[in-house]
Amino acid sequence: MDWNLLVTQLMNGLQMGLLLFLLASGLTLIFGIMDFINLSHGSFYMIGAYFCGTIVAYTGSFALGIAIGLAGVFVVGALVEWFIVRKLYRSGHLDHVLVTFGLILIFDTLVHLFWGASGIAIPLPEFLNGQLTLGNLVLPTYRLLIIGAGLLVAAILYVLVSKTRLGMLIRAGASNRNMIEALGININRLFLFVFALGAAMAGLAGMLIAPITEASIGMGNDIIIVAFVVVIVGGIGSVKGAFYAAMILGLIDTLSRSYLDLLLKLVMPNNYAETAAPALSAMLIYILMAGVLAFRPQGLFPPAGVKA
Amino acid sequence: MNWIPAKTSTRIYLLLLLLLAPAPHFFDWIGQPFYLDLLSRALIIGIAAISLNLILGFGGMVSLGHAAYIGIGAYCVGIPSYYDYYNGWLHLGLALLVSAVFALITGAISLRTRGVYFIMITMAFSQMVYFTFLSLEEYGADDGLVIYSRSEFPEWLSMDSSSALYYWIFAVLLLSLYFTHRLVHSRFGRVIVGARFNEQRMQALGFDTYRYRLVCYVIAAMICSVAGVLLGNFTGFISPDMIGWARSGELIFMIIIGGTATLFGPLLGTIAFVVLEELLSSITVYWHLIFGVMLVALVLYGKGGIHGWLSRFDRDKVEDD
Numbered sequence: 166m167d168w169n170l171l172v173t174q175l176m177n178g179l180q181m182g183l184l185l186f187l188l189a190s191g192l193t194l195i196f197g198i199m200d201f202i203n204l205s206h207g208s209f210y211m212i213g214a215y216f217c218g219t220i221v222a223y224t225g226s227f228a229l230g231i232a233i234g235l236a237g238v239f240v241v242g243a244l245v246e247w248f249i250v251r252k253l254y255r256s257g258h259l260d261h262v263l264v265t266f267g268l269i270l271i272f273d274t275l276v277h278l279f280w281g282a283s284g285i286a287i288p289l290p291e292f293l294n295g296q297l298t299l300g301n302l303v304l305p306t307y308r309l310l311i312i313g314a315g316l317l318v319a320a321i322l323y324v325l326v327s328k329t330r331l332g333m334l335i336r337a338g339a340s341n342r343n344m345i346e347a348l349g350i351n352i353n354r355l356f357l358f359v360f361a362l363g364a365a366m367a368g369l370a371g372m373l374i375a376p377i378t379e380a381s382i383g384m385g386n387d388i389i390i391v392a393f394v395v396v397i398v399g400g401i402g403s404v405k406g407a408f409y410a411a412m413i414l415g416l417i418d419t420l421s422r423s424y425l426d427l428l429l430k431l432v433m434p435n436n437y438a439e440t441a442a443p444a445l446s447a448m449l450i451y452i453l454m455a456g457v458l459a460f461r462p463q464g465l466f467p468p469a470g471v472k473a
Numbered sequence: 474m475n476w477i478p479a480k481t482s483t484r485i486y487l488l489l490l491l492l493l494a495p496a497p498h499f500f501d502w503i504g505q506p507f508y509l510d511l512l513s514r515a516l517i518i519g520i521a522a523i524s525l526n527l528i529l530g531f532g533g534m535v536s537l538g539h540a541a542y543i544g545i546g547a548y549c550v551g552i553p554s555y556y557d558y559y560n561g562w563l564h565l566g567l568a569l570l571v572s573a574v575f576a577l578i579t580g581a582i583s584l585r586t587r588g589v590y591f592i593m594i595t596m597a598f599s600q601m602v603y604f605t606f607l608s609l610e611e612y613g614a615d616d617g618l619v620i621y622s623r624s625e626f627p628e629w630l631s632m633d634s635s636s637a638l639y640y641w642i643f644a645v646l647l648l649s650l651y652f653t654h655r656l657v658h659s660r661f662g663r664v665i666v667g668a669r670f671n672e673q674r675m676q677a678l679g680f681d682t683y684r685y686r687l688v689c690y691v692i693a694a695m696i697c698s699v700a701g702v703l704l705g706n707f708t709g710f711i712s713p714d715m716i717g718w719a720r721s722g723e724l725i726f727m728i729i730i731g732g733t734a735t736l737f738g739p740l741l742g743t744i745a746f747v748v749l750e751e752l753l754s755s756i757t758v759y760w761h762l763i764f765g766v767m768l769v770a771l772v773l774y775g776k777g778g779i780h781g782w783l784s785r786f787d788r789d790k791v792e793d794d
Contacts, residue, residue: 202589204722252773258589259535260772263729266722267768274762390600390718397593440611447604451597458594459582 172302174423175416180308182415183315187370188388189395189407190322191363197339197402197468199254199356202261205245205268206367206392207385213238213368214380215276218285227290227376234372235365242364246357254356273382284381293376311373318366319408326404335359339402339468391418394454400464409466414450421446481786486737490650493643497636509635515747516642517703522727522739523649524696529725530734531657532689533669534584537592537721538599542694544716545572546701548606551618551711561624561632568698575602576694580687596718606713617712624706632706642703646740649696654736656692665689666734726768732780741779 192206217234221227245268253260289307297304326332334355337345346352371385378384395414399406426442433441457465478484493512500509521543528534549568553559579598586594612618623632632638656662668675668682675682705711714720723746731742753760771778 196589200589202592249769249773256772258592259529259725262535262537262592262722263725264769264772266719266726267765267772269719270761270765270768272765274759274765278759278762386719390596393593394597397590397597401589440609443608444605447608448601451601451604454597455579455582455594458586458590462586462590 169302170423172304174419176304176308176312178416178419179412180311180315180415181419182412183312183319184370184374185388185392185395185415186319186408186411187315187366187373188392189399189411190319190404191359191366192389192392193396193399193402193404193407194335194339194359195363196396198335198342198359199250200342201250201254202258202265203250203363204262204265204389205272206265206363207387207389208269208272209238209242209364209367210371210385210388211276211380211382212241212272213365213371214287214375214384215280215285216368217372218287218375218380219280221287222285227287227293230287231369231372235369238368239361239365242361242368243357245364246360250360251353251356269386273386276382280380282382284379284384286379287376289376307376314369314373318369322366322404331355331358336468391450394450398454398457398465400467402468403464403466406464406466406468410464414453417453418446418450421449425449480784482737482780482783485783486741489737490647496643497639501636506635509639511747511751512744513635513639513642513707514704515744516639516646516740517700517707518724518727518747519740519743520642520646520649520700520703521697522724522731522743523646523653524693524700525724526728526733526735526739527653527656527693527696528686528690530728530738531662531669532665532686534686534690535592535725536583536595536690537718537725538595538597539693539697539724540716540718540720541599541602542572542576542697543701543704543720544602544606544711544713545575546698546703547705547711547715548612548618548701549698550624550702550705551620552612554620554622554624555612555618559622559625561626561630564624564702565699568702569695572694572698572701573691576691577687580690580694584683584686584690596721599716599718599721603713603716603718606716613712615713617710617714620705620709620711623709624702638703638707642707645699645703649699650736650740652696657736661685661688726764728778729768729771730778732778735780738778738780745779 188206188210191209192203195201195203195206213234216237217227217230219230220233221230224230249264249268253264293307293310295306297306297309324332326335334345334350338352338355338359342352367385371380391414395407395410398414399408399410422443425446426438429438429442429445478487493516496512497509500506500512521539524542525536525539528536529539546568549571550564553563553567579595583591583594583598606612607615623638626632630641632641657666664675664680664682664685668680668686672682704715727742727746728739729742730745731740732738749764750760753763757763775781
């Protein structure tokens with residue numbers, strides 16, 4: 166067993182889990198509170214990466230890129246809610262799927278229009294580009310930063326959701342929307358804020374991953390599906406559930422890609438194992454989701470009071 | 474003249490089908506074989522859309538993973554051909570069998586859920602298919618698989634020339650339209666449609682709606698897999714890209730353009746979609762933008778799609794066919 170590889174893979178899993186959480190936490194709130202399916206949530210992820218990349222290119226400052234990029238995605242999210250999504254809360258899920266599918270086309274083409282077809286790379290500042298050596302272990306600094314930032318946002322979101330009045334409204338909304346409306350809460354403002362906040366968090370995830378993968382058109386369209394899996398497994402509307410599910414899925418996905426073939430080789434001939442492992446590891450999270458839906462449809466950690 | 478349908482919209486649709494029949498000769502005559510390709514593709518996707526409409530439109534089961542069955546059908550041509558098995562009956566039989574089994578298993582799990590959960594779980598299953606084909610290095614993975622020769626059928630059923638393939642497609646299209654018509658107007662279809670409007674009432678009437686839905690889901694999958702077989706033969710090249718969830722989204726889009734829960738809506742929508750795609754993409758590379766805006770506008774402002782527009786010409790409001 167190569168311990169160095171294991172630690173690296175654990176770090177990768179943790180990193181993927183936290184990125185998924187940034188995407189899924191907003192998605193789960195929009196889903197849970199507004200009962201709105203936002204397929205275009207991945208577009209905010211992409212837009213975040215492009216905003217950040219552009220600002221870094223102009224100013225040379227990664228921190229500034231993140232800060233202005235976050236504000237930018239927040240505004241875009243708010244505009245989308247204001248002009249389009251708001252009109253659809255009362256319609257069926259099919260309409261949500263269609264409109265947000267249309268939004269994906271719109272955002273992908275707009276990015277193509279403004280930034281061109283090829284992706285843009287985001288250079289990292291020198292101090293983030295290095296490596297941290299701990300005994301035998303070599304850890305890239307930037308990955309540590311992603312993990313740190315992810316955990317920080319998770320902590321902030323935890324405080325926001327469970328300790329503030331706004332968070333109380335959000336939780337109440339996820340449990341019973343009609344009730345908080347009946348209690349006289351301005352639900353339009355709450356929805357606007359939650360939608361924009363979710364967009365900003367998705368944007369942050371895109372900004373954090375872009376220096377590794379570069380910003381490209383359609384980058385959000387694959388990961389958003391995994392984020393949906395996270396939302397379903399964690400329980401719709403539950404930020405806590407999204408956190409645990411994101412961690413579990415991130416680790417399962419990363420670790421199975423490296424170690425599943427070893428496991429399979431214990432029970433089947435080597436050449437079969439090598440063929441089956443990649444297919445199985447790509448499917449694993451979907452199998453997990455199907456299992457959760459079949460046996461515990463409300464998810465692993467549903468918000469208080471929600472029964473499937 | 475009793476044989477002429479009463480409704481103006483139905484008359485228009487039958488006329489359209491009549492016009493479609495001699496298409497290969499027409500395009501050959503005007504010397505534009507490219508348009509035959511375009512039309513063939515539109516009709517193949519149309520078959521897939523018709524099958525999706527069966528569950529999405531009539532049954533109210535919004536599946537965001539229907540393109541998986543196109544993929545299954547296409548790979549049931551591609552993989553046997555890779556091993557030099559070109560027998561068309563084998564391809565068709567395999568596609569029907571594999572799609573039925575896959576739909577039975579995944580449908581049995583998916584249909585236990587409702588609403589958003591159903592949308593998400595169908596998408597998850599189609600992603601499983603997508604990733605399976607993506608990871609099969611032997612069959613080209615993401616580079617795709619070239620099919621060097623079309624499925625082999627007896628002489629009179631051969632699909633080797635492009636006009637012969639067109640008639641295959643056209644025949645399958647007519648069959649699936651007729652089948653859908655009969656199915657929807659049968660007792661079975663009434664139960665499916667009834668369960669969309671009020672499931673509890675159907676259950677109270679003593680129908681096991683779960684079973685009806687599952688059978689409907691499997692039928693839709695099998696029809697769609699035939700579209701996949703045709704698509705594999707038509708393009709001669711298959712790749713996991715034709716299974717991605719965006720493809721399923723496009724299928725829904727086409728149904729909405731044409732009109733959900735109508736017999737001809739999906740076909741109209743698909744033809745409109747493919748023609749628009751071709752037109753717009755020849756004008757600008759940014760044609761997706763126009764599509765996206767159209768889609769948003771269609772949902773926000775226009776209900777009923779093309780069929781809704783055409784049926785305004787129907788004099789008396791008969792029930793939807």
